[in-house]
Amino acid sequence: MAELVQRYLDDLVAEYAGVSDGALADYIPELTQVDPSGFGLTLSSSDGFLYESGDARTEFTIQSISKPFTYALALDQVGEDAVDAKIGVEPSGEAFNEISVDDKTKTPKNPMINAGAIASVALVPAAGPDERFAKIRDFYSACASRPLEFDEDVYRSEKATGSRNRAIAYMLDSFGVLADDPDEVLDVYFRQCSLRVTSADLARMGATLARGGVNPQTGRRVTSTRVVQRTLSVMVTCGMYNAAGDWVSAVGMPAKSGVGGGIVAVLPGQLGIGVYSPLLDGRGNSVRGVLVCRSLSERLGLHFLTVGRESRSTIRAIHEPVERVRVYELHGDLMFAGAERVARIVDREADEFDVAIVDVTRIDTINDAARALLAGMSADLGAGGKRGFVVDPDRIVIRPDRGYDDVVFGTVDDAVVSAQRVLRANPIG
Numbered sequence: 001m002a003e004l005v006q007r008y009l010d011d012l013v014a015e016y017a018g019v020s021d022g023a024l025a026d027y028i029p030e031l032t033q034v035d036p037s038g039f040g041l042t043l044s045s046s047d048g049f050l051y052e053s054g055d056a057r058t059e060f061t062i063q064s065i066s067k068p069f070t071y072a073l074a075l076d077q078v079g080e081d082a083v084d085a086k087i088g089v090e091p092s093g094e095a096f097n098e099i100s101v102d103d104k105t106k107t108p109k110n111p112m113i114n115a116g117a118i119a120s121v122a123l124v125p126a127a128g129p130d131e132r133f134a135k136i137r138d139f140y141s142a143c144a145s146r147p148l149e150f151d152e153d154v155y156r157s158e159k160a161t162g163s164r165n166r167a168i169a170y171m172l173d174s175f176g177v178l179a180d181d182p183d184e185v186l187d188v189y190f191r192q193c194s195l196r197v198t199s200a201d202l203a204r205m206g207a208t209l210a211r212g213g214v215n216p217q218t219g220r221r222v223t224s225t226r227v228v229q230r231t232l233s234v235m236v237t238c239g240m241y242n243a244a245g246d247w248v249s250a251v252g253m254p255a256k257s258g259v260g261g262g263i264v265a266v267l268p269g270q271l272g273i274g275v276y277s278p279l280l281d282g283r284g285n286s287v288r289g290v291l292v293c294r295s296l297s298e299r300l301g302l303h304f305l306t307v308g309r310e311s312r313s314t315i316r317a318i319h320e321p322v323e324r325v326r327v328y329e330l331h332g333d334l335m336f337a338g339a340e341r342v343a344r345i346v347d348r349e350a351d352e353f354d355v356a357i358v359d360v361t362r363i364d365t366i367n368d369a370a371r372a373l374l375a376g377m378s379a380d381l382g383a384g385g386k387r388g389f390v391v392d393p394d395r396i397v398i399r400p401d402r403g404y405d406d407v408v409f410g411t412v413d414d415a416v417v418s419a420q421r422v423l424r425a426n427p428i429g
Contacts, residue, residue, distance in 0.1 A: 002051070002344050004376050005043070009053040012292060013041050017054075022279030022287035025259040030157035031278070034060065038261070040276040041292055042203035045340060046269060048216035052200055059196040060276055061154045063258030064096060064112075064284075066140070066192045067120065068239065069205065071111040072231040073139045074123035076223045080230065083123055086177050087116045089234050096241045096284055099167050106175040112238040112256065115168050121192065122178045122185045129184045133191050140192075143208040144201040145217045155194035162190060193258075199274035202264040206272025209254075232266060236304075243283045243290075251293050252303030263289040267302050270337035300336040301367035315342060316362065325419045326353035327412055331362035339370035343377055350386055355419040359391040359412055371397050378407045387422060389415045 017039055025031040040055035074083050088102055092109040102109050108116035126132035141147045169182040169189075178185055197205075208215045209232060212225040235254035240247040247255060253273070255265040261278030263286055273296065277288035297303050316329040328346060332338075346356050358374060360366070374397050378388035392398050393410040409415040 002049075002340075002347055004343065004373055004380060005051050005340055006053070009041055009043060009051050012295060013039060013054040015295075016288045016291050019288050019291065020279070022281050024278055025280055025284070028154065028158045028161060028259070030154045031061075031260065034261070034278050036279055038276060038278055039288055040199035040274075042199040042274040043296075044200075044203035044207035044216070044272040044274075045337065045344075046207060046210055046216055046271065047341070048204075048207065049344060050200060050203065055276060056199045056274075058276060059149075059198055060262060060278065061151050061193060061258075061260040062140070062148075062195050062197045062262065063193045063260040064114075064117070065197070065202065065256045065258040065260075065262050065264050066136075066195065067112050067117040068231050068235050068256050069140055069143060070117065070120045070124065070136055070192060071234070072209075072223055072227050073136060074120045075227045075230055077125055077135075078123055080226075083120075086123060087111050087119050089237075091237050091244055092242070094242060097164050097168070099164065099171060101171065101175060101177075107177055108172070110234060110238040112234060113241070114165055115172060118165065118169050118185060118189050119172060119177050121189045122172075122180055129188050133188045136188070136192050137195060139222070140195060140197075140205070142218075142220060142222045143205040143215060144197065145204050145215055146201070148195045148197060148201070150191065151194045151196050155190055158190045158193060159187070162186070165189070197262065199262065199276040202262055202274025202276075203272045204274075206264045206266045206274060208272070209266045210268055210270055210272050212268075232268060235266070240285060241283050243281075243285060247290075251290075251297045252305055253293070253297065254304075255293070257285040257289065259284050261286050261289070263293060265293055267304060267337070270335075271302070300369040302336065306335075306367070314338070315345065320353070321412070321416050322420060324354040324423065325357065325416060326355070327357045327359060327416075329359045329362065331364075333365040334360075334363050334370045334374075335367050336369035336373070339366075339373040343373050346377060346381075346388075350381070350384060353386070354423060355387045355389065356381060357389045357391060357409075357412060357415045357419065359415075360397050361391055361393060363396060366396055387419065389419060391415050 038055045041053045042056045043051045097114045169186045173182040213223040213228045232254040239256040253265040257263045263275045265273040275289040277286045316331040381388035398408045
């Protein structure tokens with residue numbers, strides 16, 4: 001049943017592949033050398049399962065997507081009080097590279113613009129720039145589940161054309177925000193922006209934040225839940241630059257974009273999403289990336305204000321009332337992420353049964369994305385030589401007149417009796 005989600009992502013990439021609006025970032029000359037048609041999409045579930053589509057393994061430089069992760073590392077290493085003394089958390093309403101600070105505090109307005117990101121770098125404790133960069137790279141790599149490589153060409157290009165960032169760094173130094181040499185801090189900032197990632201890396205990094213700081217693939221705790229809470233909060237309000245208001249209204253997930261063409265989005269407790277498409281809009285955000293994330297949110301019900309009780313959704317019990325017939329009892333609220341996990345578990349265990357019965361009697365709420373996944377399970381099981389029944393007395397999943405009447409039952413007992421009848425008439429397997 002994982003193929004249902006995979007097909008959806010593939011269709012989404014195909015739908016937007018023809019969009020050619022936007023332009024490559026040109027203020028870093030090396031970024032103009034990338035293929036403008038590149039387009040990758042990855043979704044990581046909270047247990048680390050990846051769905052990948054398009055150019056999901058194409059490497060590109062992380063650029064400003066580095067900002068929330070260095071901010072998280074600074075919080076982790078020196079604590080909230082020390083970080084808050086140097087960096088605010090208010091939306092700026094300005095371009096990412098604006099040469100500005102808060103009028104009263106003379107500190108950066110938030111960590112998601114260049115001024116705040118440079119200040120975050122300076123807060124990472126280290127004996128020198130090489131040690132500081134090593135800590136940053138190790139932290140990103142722990143979130144991504146693999147060692148991230150450094151792009152020397154982009155680094156040199158960025159450093160050679162970084163006059164605006166130098167102005168920001170020296171402004172911060174003049175206000176006492178940077179405790180170390182501004183040129184050394186800035187060099188580490190250029191290096192962190194030049195680390196290479198894929199959309200799959202971004203999805204894993206997002207899933208690590210979704211899991212409260214635990215990498216779902218490795219099981220390693222990378223940082224604390226408190227650090228993640230603060231980081232995601234700032235990503236909600238500031239992560240998409242001066243388009244943050246539009247983003248949170250339409251998409252509703254903490255996110256961060258980068259001029260390399262990437263976007264990382266996080267649905268807390270559930271998903272990490274990584275997108276790559278290097279054509280940017282006027283605000284520095286990936287054109288196709290924004291469109292894809294908007295569609296994912298709308299069609300799968302991922303807006304964080306609509307899924308607050310998803311953690312209450314789970315498989316209540318699994319049992320076999322008769323041989324080769326397995327019942328999956330669900331309860332709570334069922335949204336896309338929960339239905340995806342159910343579908344994947346059923347798929348994984350398909351060799352152990354001939355008929356699967358999904359009991360949704362105790363489901364409180366279900367959205368259209370979850371409904372579509374569960375409704376498609378019967379057809380998918382049939383294609384694999386199995387049968388799938390749904391116990392759905394109130395028709396919350398399978399709507400009347402949708403062609404599924406022969407697989408919908410009012411009670412588990414009725415479904416089991418029908419399963420036995422089917423197996424006697426047409427032995428499966």
